[in-house]
Amino acid sequence: MYVAVKGGEKAIANAHALLAEKRRGDLSVPEVETAQIREQLSLAVDRVMSEGSLYDRDTAALAIKQARGDLVEAVFLVRAYRTTLPRFGSADPLDTENMRVRRRVSATYKDVPGGQMLGPTFDYTHRLLDPALAGSGNAPRRPGEEAGEAGETPVEAVGLCPKVLSFLEKEGLLPEESDKGEAPGDLTRQPLQLPADRDIRLQSLARGDEGMLLALAYSTQRGFGSTHPFAGEIRMGEVEVAFTPEELGFPVIVGEITVTECETVNKFTGGGGVPAAFTRGYGLTFGEGERKAMSMALVDRSLRSEELGEAVKGPAQDQEFVLYHSDNVEASGFVQHLKLPHYVDFQAELELVRSLRRAHAANAARDSISRRASP
Amino acid sequence: MIHAALPAILPGFASPVHDAQQCFRTLLEAMSRPGKPVCLGVLPPVTSLNAAMPASCISGMVAIALTLCDADTQIWLDVCLDTPAMRQHLRFHCGCSIASGPETASFAFIGNAKAMPRFAAFSPGEPEYPDRSATLIIAAKLTAEEQGCLISGPGISPARNPQGLPFGPGGLPAWFWEEWAMSRDGYPLGVDVVFVDSHPSGGNFVRIAGLPRSASAVPPSRFRSGSAGENKICMSR
C-alpha cells in the first residue's frame, strides 16, 4: 500500500535500497566503471550531455550509471546538478568553420573543397550482430583484416575545411546568418515566452528529446509541413570554446569540445517581394549526435515558417507545440506524476459521476412513466 | 580613480542568506497587508552613504535592494539618493545596473517623495504581463501625523475595516492619492509601492508599508475626516 498510515518514510527508504540493489545487478559480474561508460558507451554519454545541457563526459557517465542506463533519467540527473553550478557568463559563439573536422559530408555537392570525410559512422555498416563483441579482450578490427591480411591502422583524417553553405552564401543564394552581438536568451534562467526568437528556439531544440525531434523532423518529410530539405553539410569534430571576461576584454580559450553540426539547405520559392532563394535549418549537438543534429536542423527550419511567410500546417511548424513539448525532463515528470496519489480528486469525480448517473436514471424513469401514462 | 575619492565599500548584510530571507518575508508581509506598517529588523550598515537622510531609512532602502536587486534588474535613484557612494555600494553588492531614467527601472528608489515623477513616468507592465511593472521604494513618514486616505482591496479585511483602512504616509506630493485613484482605472497595469519610514527609528530597525496596485484608495478630499491615526505600532520580531 503506497499510502501507509505511518510508513511513508520507511517505504521510501526501502525502495531506495531495492533500487541500489537492482542497479548493481548480479554481484558475480564485475561492476561497470564510469570510465568504461565514458569510453565505450560514448554515444549515450553524448546524448546525455546534449539534452542535459552540460558538457562533462564524466558527469554524464556517472548519471548513466546511476540511472541504470535510463538516458532520460540520466539527463534529468545532469540537469538537476547543472542548475546548482555557478554561472560565469556566456561563451563567445563557437567558430565551427575552424572545427578540426573528423567527419564531414555534404549531400548537395559531389565533391567540395576539403573533401567528404566519412569518419566513425554507422552509415555503411551491415547491421549484423557481431558475436565477437560478446566476448571480451577484442581489439577493434582493422581495414582489410577480414580478407585475412594483417590490415592497416584506420586513418582518421583531421583537418580544416570551409563550410559548404558558404559557397551558396557567396553566390547570394543563401542569406548569411549574422551575429547581432546581443547576448543570447537563456531558457534555463528565463521562462519561455512566445513567440520565441531563434536563439531561444535553437536552445530549446538543443535540449529537446532526440526521439521527439526525430519524429517531428520525420513528420515534415511525410508532408506535415514540408520544407524540402537537403543535407548541405554535416560535420563533426573539435572546436575551441572561448570566453571574454568583462575585466579583460579579450577572449580566453577555456577548452575544446566535440560537437556535431548540421546545416540543411531548404528551397524557398520566394514571395512577399523576396526572390527565390535557399534557406537554412541549423542543428548542433554536443559530442557525436548526428541523428539529433539533423532532426534539429529540420525542425529549426520548420519553425521558421511563420517568419518566412509560409503557411503553418504541421505540428513541427507550430512553435508552441514544439517548444512546450520537446523537453523530456518536463514531459517525463508530468506523464509519470499520474502515479502519485490522486484519490482526493478521484473521490470528487466518483461523487460527481454517481450523481450524474442518478439524475440520468431518474430522468429515464420519469420519461418511461410519462410514456406509459399517455394513451 | 573613483576609489581615491570614495570611502572603502561598506559591507552588505551581516548574514547574506538569512538576512535577505528575513527582509523578503517582511516585504512579503507588507505587500500582502497593504497599509500595515511592518518592521524590517535586519539592516546593513550605511554610514557615509547619504548624510542628507536618516540612516535607518537609507539602511532600509539598501536592505530592500540587497534582497531584490541583482544583475537582472535595473534600478533608478532619484536626485536625493543618487550619490557616487550609493551607486558604488549598490553596484558592488547587487551587481545591478543604474538606469538613467525612471521609465526602464524595475525598482525606483525615491528619497524625496515631494519631487518624485508622476506614476506615468514608470513602467506599468504590459497587458499580458502586468508583472513587468516598476516597484517604487519611497521614503515617507509612517508615523501617521498627516491625514491619509482610506484604502481597501486584497489584504485588507473588509470585516475589520468596513470603510477601508486609514493610511497616511507623510511627505507625499499633493497629487499622490488623486493620481493613485486614477491609475487604478488601468488595473492590472500599474506600479507597486513600498514606503520606508523616513523618520529616524532610533534603533536597528525601520518600518515599511506596502501599497500594491491592487489597493484602492479614497483620497482625503473625498471622505469626511475620520480617525487616520490608527496605524499600528511596529511589532518587534
Add this chain to the structure above:
Amino acid sequence: MPAENSISENQRETPVYNFAYLDEQTKRMLRRAILKAVAVPGCQVPFGGREMPMPYGWGTGGIQVSAAIMGKNDVLKVIDQGSDDTTNAVSIRSFFKRVAGIPVTTSTREATIIQTRHRIPEHPLREGQIIVYQVPVPEPLRWMEPSEKETRTMHALEEYGVMHVKLYEDIARHGEIAASYDYPVMVGGRYVMSPSPLPKFDNPRMHQSPALQLFGAGREKRVYAVPPYTDVRSLDFEDHPFSVQRWDKPCEICGSTDTYLDEIIADDKGTRLYVCSDTDHCAARLASKENRQGGSDG
C-alpha cells in the same frame, strides 16, 4: 589510471547546497515574481524555473516557492491528498529537513508554511501562515484553449466568455456543472484562476482567508498568489449556485461529518468505508474525543 578514470574528488562528495537548496540569485528572481504575484492577485507571473532534484509534476513549483520564502524560524508542514504521510509529502518534507534543516510538523496549527497538493487543511488557517500550493496546470482556460498565446490575451482583455460557455454547456447537458475539482474561481473580481486540483469542497476556504496563499507551477514556470482577505468566488450562475460535496456517512475513525472524506474499499466484496482525508485533523479530533471520554470516566 585511477586518477584519470575517477571523477574528481569534490564531485564524488555530496555537493553542499545553499540553505533551502536554491542559490541566492534564483531566490531573488522567485521573490521578485512572488511580490508581483501578490500585487496582482490571481495573475500568473512567469519565473525562470529551475530544474529541481524531483521530477516535474511532483511539486517542483511548490518546492521552489517554499524554498524561496522559508527561513530558519519557519516550521514546515507538507501534505498530499490532505495527508502528511503520503509518499510524496514524506519525500518533500525530508528534502527540506535535509537542505534547510528547519523544523517540520504535521500540525496545521504549529506550521508557518504549509505546502500542499490537492487539499486545504480542515483546521482554519490563521494570519501569518503561508500555504503553498503545488500546481500542475496553472491556466484555468487551458482545456478550452490550448494555446498559451491565446490564453494570455484572454486574461489581458478579461475575456472569460469561453469559461462561461463551458460551464453553461455542462448545465445544459448534465443539469449541473460537471467539475468536481480544480473548479475555477474569480480572484479579486479580476482574474479567473485555477485553484490547483483541490476538490471544490475546499474552494470556499480560499475566500477571505487570513493566510497568504501562494501557488507554484514548476513545469509551466509560473507563480500566482491570493493575498489574505481577498475575494475568491467559485464561478457559478444565479440559477445554478455553486455547492460543495457532502457525504451521508461520518468518518469511520473520528466520526466527523463536516470534513472531506476519502472512500476506501475495505474488502473483496467492495464494502466502502469513509475516512477523513486530512489525517492530522482526524487524529486530533479522535484524541480530543478520547480525552473527553477519559475525563468523564475519571
